[in-house]
Amino acid sequence: MSVHRYLIPLLVIWLLTPLAARAAESNQVVSSRVSVSLVSATRAASGPTITLGLLFRLKPDWHIYWSDPGDAGEPPSITITAPKGAKAGPFSYPAPHWLVASGVGDYTEDGTVLLPFTLTTPRPGVSSIDATANWLVCDPKICVPEHGRFTLTLPGGTGPSAQAPLFAAAAAAMPRPSPFRAIIAPDGTLAITGAGLSRAVVKSAHFYPDDPGVIVNAAPQKLGYVANGFTLGLKPADAAKPLTALAGVLEITDPAGQTQALTVAAAPGSPPAPLVTTPWLVWIGAALLGGLILNLMPCVFPVLAIKAMAVARFGRNDRAEARRESMAYTAGAVLAMMVLGGVLLAIRAGGSALGWGFQFQSPVFIAVMAWLVFAIGLNFAGMYEISGMENLGSGLAARGGLLGSFATGLLAVVVATPCTAPFMGGALAAALAAPVILGLGIFAALGLGIALPFVAIAIVPGIARVLPRPGAWMDVLRQFLAFPMFATAIWLLWVMALEAGASGVLIVGAGGVLLGFALWLLRFRGIVARGVAVLAVVATGVLLARVTATAAAGTGGHGLQVTGAVAFSPAKLAALRAAGQPVLVDMTAAWCITCQVNERVALDPASIQRLFRAHHVTLMMGDWTRQNPAITTYLAAHGRDGVPIYVYYPPDHAPEKVLPQVLTPAIVTRAVTGT
Numbered sequence: 001m002s003v004h005r006y007l008i009p010l011l012v013i014w015l016l017t018p019l020a021a022r023a024a025e026s027n028q029v030v031s032s033r034v035s036v037s038l039v040s041a042t043r044a045a046s047g048p049t050i051t052l053g054l055l056f057r058l059k060p061d062w063h064i065y066w067s068d069p070g071d072a073g074e075p076p077s078i079t080i081t082a083p084k085g086a087k088a089g090p091f092s093y094p095a096p097h098w099l100v101a102s103g104v105g106d107y108t109e110d111g112t113v114l115l116p117f118t119l120t121t122p123r124p125g126v127s128s129i130d131a132t133a134n135w136l137v138c139d140p141k142i143c144v145p146e147h148g149r150f151t152l153t154l155p156g157g158t159g160p161s162a163q164a165p166l167f168a169a170a171a172a173a174m175p176r177p178s179p180f181r182a183i184i185a186p187d188g189t190l191a192i193t194g195a196g197l198s199r200a201v202v203k204s205a206h207f208y209p210d211d212p213g214v215i216v217n218a219a220p221q222k223l224g225y226v227a228n229g230f231t232l233g234l235k236p237a238d239a240a241k242p243l244t245a246l247a248g249v250l251e252i253t254d255p256a257g258q259t260q261a262l263t264v265a266a267a268p269g270s271p272p273a274p275l276v277t278t279p280w281l282v283w284i285g286a287a288l289l290g291g292l293i294l295n296l297m298p299c300v301f302p303v304l305a306i307k308a309m310a311v312a313r314f315g316r317n318d319r320a321e322a323r324r325e326s327m328a329y330t331a332g333a334v335l336a337m338m339v340l341g342g343v344l345l346a347i348r349a350g351g352s353a354l355g356w357g358f359q360f361q362s363p364v365f366i367a368v369m370a371w372l373v374f375a376i377g378l379n380f381a382g383m384y385e386i387s388g389m390e391n392l393g394s395g396l397a398a399r400g401g402l403l404g405s406f407a408t409g410l411l412a413v414v415v416a417t418p419c420t421a422p423f424m425g426g427a428l429a430a431a432l433a434a435p436v437i438l439g440l441g442i443f444a445a446l447g448l449g450i451a452l453p454f455v456a457i458a459i460v461p462g463i464a465r466v467l468p469r470p471g472a473w474m475d476v477l478r479q480f481l482a483f484p485m486f487a488t489a490i491w492l493l494w495v496m497a498l499e500a501g502a503s504g505v506l507i508v509g510a511g512g513v514l515l516g517f518a519l520w521l522l523r524f525r526g527i528v529a530r531g532v533a534v535l536a537v538v539a540t541g542v543l544l545a546r547v548t549a550t551a552a553a554g555t556g557g558h559g560l561q562v563t564g565a566v567a568f569s570p571a572k573l574a575a576l577r578a579a580g581q582p583v584l585v586d587m588t589a590a591w592c593i594t595c596q597v598n599e600r601v602a603l604d605p606a607s608i609q610r611l612f613r614a615h616h617v618t619l620m621m622g623d624w625t626r627q628n629p630a631i632t633t634y635l636a637a638h639g640r641d642g643v644p645i646y647v648y649y650p651p652d653h654a655p656e657k658v659l660p661q662v663l664t665p666a667i668v669t670r671a672v673t674g675t
Contacts, residue, residue: 024161025055026129029148033062033137038129038150039114041167043157045126052152053116053167054078054091054133056109061139063108066096068209068248070106070217073143074136076115082130085122091115094173095251095261098206101140105217107208108138114170128153175249178262180229181637182250183269186242186655188215191271192250192264193229193637202230203255207264209248213237226272228636244268244653267577269656272638280438287442291337291449325405326454332409334447340413341443344641345436363500366591367508367547369414370492371540374512375519377485380478384519413447498590498625500547507547511540562586562604564612568622570630576649582617582672583649587635590625594661595644602663615672616651650674 026038034056041051054076056064065073067090080086093115096107119129129152136145155161180194190207205223209215215234222233236243246266253259378384489512496504518536521529566572568585576583586603588595602608603619612619622631624643638645638658646659648671659671669675 024152024155024163026131026150026152029146029150031137031144031146032059033139033144034058034064034135034146036133036135036146036148038131038133038152039163039166040152040154040161041116041164042154043159043161044154045119045121045124046158047124048121050119050121050126051116051167052088052119052129053114053163053170055163055166056113056115056135058110058113058137062137063097063099063110063139064113064135064137066107066109066208067091067093068107068212070099070212071104073106073108073138074134074145076133076135078117078131078133080119080129080131082128083121083123083126086126086129087120088131089118089120091117092170092174094170095175095249095259096208098208100218103218105219107217114166116167116170126154127156173261175261175263178250178264180262180264181633182246182264182266183271184234184243184246184266185269185271186244188234188236188243189271190232190234190246190266191226191229191269192231193226193272195228195633195636197229199225199230201254202252204253205230205232206251207232207234207248208251209246211247214243214246227641229272231271267574268653270658280441283442284445287445288449288452291446292452294446294450295453322457323459324402326451326457326459328402328405329409329412329454330448330451332406333413333451334409334444336410336413337443337447337450338440341440341446345439363496363504363547364544366492366496366499367504367511367544370489370496370508371511371515372411373485373492374489375515377482377489378516378519380482380485382479383516384522409447409451413450495591495625504547507543511543514540514543562599562619562621563609565619565621568620568631568634570634573620573649576618576620577653580652582615582651583620584612584617584668584672585620585622585634585645585647585649587622587624587631587643587645589623589643592643598644598646598663602665602668605665608665608668611669611672617672648672 024040024043028035028037030036036057037055039053039055041053056076058064065075067075069075076091078088078091080088094109094113096109099106099108129150131150131152132147133150134145134147136143138144178192180192180197183191185191192205202223202225206221215237219235220233224231224233234243234246245268246264248264250262250264251259252262493505493508496508500507514536518533518540521533521536524530565586568587573583573585586595586599588599590596611617622628622634624631624635635641635643635645638647644661646661646663648657648659650657657671659667
């Protein structure tokens with residue numbers, strides 16, 4: 001990013017300043033190519049240090065070189081000759097220009113350029129400074145080495161000098177520390193990820209390395225896009241020597257042509273999967289397969305009872321009715337997934353960093369779901385029937401009808417989405433980064449995948465014929481399936497305990513009692529019983545406000561559930577990686593059943609704990625039960641929008657490995673031992 005546009009207006013003002021006010025500038029060394037002088041930001045050196053700068057006014061088509069000049073050239077240098085013992089610090093440079101000619105890539109500065117530096121003097125109060133400087137100035141045809149001697153006499157007094165605005169403009173043009181995560185792959189792929197980075201805000205980008213000779217400077221840097229970020233394809237200078245770390249300046253240009261320069265230090269790792277290289281049909285297929293596999297994941301266990309009743313109804317001889325109910329179930333599942341995806345897309349578009357399963361981070365949602373599944377369990381157990389409304393609410397799975405099947409599909413998706421299944425991670429990331437229509441299409445494919453087994457049962461005659469005919473056994477099955485629903489309510493109560501504490505559990509428990517009492521009163525037809533039932537339901541609703549207040553006062557989270565684990569911290573992870581220590585990152589949540597199963601089966605067993613100790617592996621757990629921006633950023637950097645995710649960082653700065661979402665002790669062992 002050139003500072004020319006910042007300095008020219010200020011230079012005009014400076015030229016109009018009376019000569020007496022220019023005393024903070026040395027003599028000028030002038031050639032037909034450039035005019036150079038030494039300037040000070042202040043009128044006097046009030047302490048042992050003072051900010052100076054070498055000011056270049058380059059003629060059109062001429063340039064000097066950046067700190068890393070590239071394949072040819074030399075950066076400017078300065079030597080302080082008086083006062084004796086004074087030392088000049090390094091120059092600060094604005095972002096350079098990329099210049100390629102005849103296969104040679106250089107990094108240059110042109111126009112009006114101020115290179116600030118700090119001078120340390122042997123004593124305070126220095127009033128005169130002598131220096132010599134060397135620089136190489138070039139145009140497209142020729143390079144000319146130049147040098148000059150400068151004497152800067154400070155006018156004295158307090159406050160900034162007349163040249164201070166030049167320093168302010170130069171400071172505004174300097175690269176700022178990057179807020180984004182940067183990783184460099186051995187093949188030279190530089191990945192930059194973070195909230196707010198997308199194809200819509202990044203039109204072009206270029207990386208300028210601090211160290212010469214690490215990349216092919218003349219090679220184009222191909223821009224690609226990943227979830228919440230982008231990649232640049234750098235070409236290592238030595239193909240036999242993979243890049244393990246990289247530092248420099250990254251310049252990003254938005255569609256409006258505005259640029260920003262950032263200093264980055266990329267750690268070794270594997271970049272997220274690119275979005276632009278994968279056809280959208282692949283993501284649709286991955287979403288469809290992921291939704292299908294989701295039927296086998298632990299997160300779907302809470303709705304197995306509802307699905308079992310739906311399958312039982314499909315065993316009837318009325319094939320046309322079975323097909324209609326199957327389509328209604330599918331429509332409910334697809335619509336619920338699209339609404340859920342649409343809400344997530346809208347919130348993300350508004351700037352909030354939410355991910356898959358975000359609804360389970362709300363104690364109010366947890367309370368409502370606990371009461372709903374408890375009411376369904378009471379219905380299955382035969383405590384109540386809702387005459388004339390059998391296709392709505394908590395009687396949805398116990399009765400037939402198109403509305404009942406549609407509502408079953410809705411609930412199946414809402415309850416079954418706290419975790420992700422294999423193939424879903426990339427599809428979700430692609431959906432949240434894609435245009436709205438394509439994103440909603442991917443979410444619709446997820447819903448269709450969840451409903452596929454029931455579509456097959458209804459449409460394929462051979463499958464339906466093996467199902468038993470409806471009969472008295474269905475009532476027994478219905479009563480038996482009440483217990484999984486009660487177990488689900490207990491699980492949700494446990495999640496509430498972790499999110500809102502003991503007070504939250506008390507409130508949800510009291511609400512369950514009120515709701516059960518209201519449903520029991522439905523068996524009585526008197527107006528008094530119905531009125532009391534309405535009051536009980538209203539009282540249950542009032543308790544939701546108390547859930548919100550309790551949650552706001554609580555700390556949330558489910559703590560560290562695995563022996564020897566430490567809490568996730570980006571700073572701690574960076575420190576361990578800098579020391580070359582192996583780390584296994586586990587992003588989890590209390591409401592993620594898959595996470596809980598994985599932790600108990602594959603991370604907490606004594607044999608795995610011994611393995612971690614033997615190989616000095618730090619297990620770092622990130623708790624996403626409640627909103628955590630650091631974890632959301634980490635998920636986005638790895639192309640994920642939900643938990644679980646398991647990332648293993650091998651020792652000695654080897655590239656990271658993303659493990660499968662369903663863990664086994666063998667998978668963990670192979671990752672740690674490298675076998």
